[in-house]
Amino acid sequence: xxxxxxxxxxxxxxxxxxxxxxxxxxxxxxxxxxxxxxxxxxxxxxxxxxxxxxxxxxxxxxxxxxxxxxxxxxxxxxxxxxxxxxxxxxxxx
Numbered sequence: 540x541x542x543x544x545x546x547x548x549x550x551x552x553x554x555x556x557x558x559x560x561x562x563x564x565x566x567x568x569x570x571x572x573x574x575x576x577x578x579x580x581x582x583x584x585x586x587x588x589x590x591x592x593x594x595x596x597x598x599x600x601x602x603x604x605x606x607x608x609x610x611x612x613x614x615x616x617x618x619x620x621x622x623x624x625x626x627x628x629x630x631x632x
Contacts, residue, residue, distance in 0.1 A: 541571065542572070542612065543569050543571040543613060544569065544570065544611070544613045544614030544616070545567065545569065545570040545574040545609045545610055545613065545614050545615060546568045546569040546609075547565055547566060547567050547568065547607060547616045547617065547618050548566040548567075548568050548618070549618050550563060550565060550566075550607065550618050550620040551620070552620055552621040552622070552623070553621075554625060555597060555622065555623070555624055555625065556624075556625050556626075556627055556628075557597065557598055557599055557626055558596050558597070558598070558627055559596070559597060560593070560594070560597070561592070561594040561597050561622060562592070562593050563578075563592040563605065563607075563620050563622070564590065564592075565591070565592070565618065567609050570609065570613075571611070571613075573611065574609040574610055574611040575609070575611070576589075576590040576607065576608070576609045577607075577608050578590070578605050578607055578608075579605065579606045580601075580604075581603060581604040581605065581606055581619065582603045582604065590607070592605060592607070598624065599624050599626070601624065602622055602623060602624035603621070604619050604621050604622075605619065605622060606618070607619075
């Protein structure tokens with residue numbers, strides 16, 4: 540049995556409208572045994588389990604950098620995505 544260090548692909552930054560749902564996938568490109576994946580809000584240190592990262596009805600306070608960390612017994616790799624939350628457009632009727 541051979542071991543392969545974890546490797547993740549860089550995630551593209553996102554620009555979304557406030558109130559929309561956001562899904563960001565952390566693509567693990569290598570790793571034996573299978574790596575564990577966790578997301579962290581860089582500003583708050585909050586850990587978010589699961590992959591992809593799902594944020595429902597995002598608001599402006601949730602904007603910022605999120606780090607994906609993948610690790611196995613052979614190594615750790617990370618990537619960071621910046622989620623920019625734009626104000627909703629005001630519709631005039």
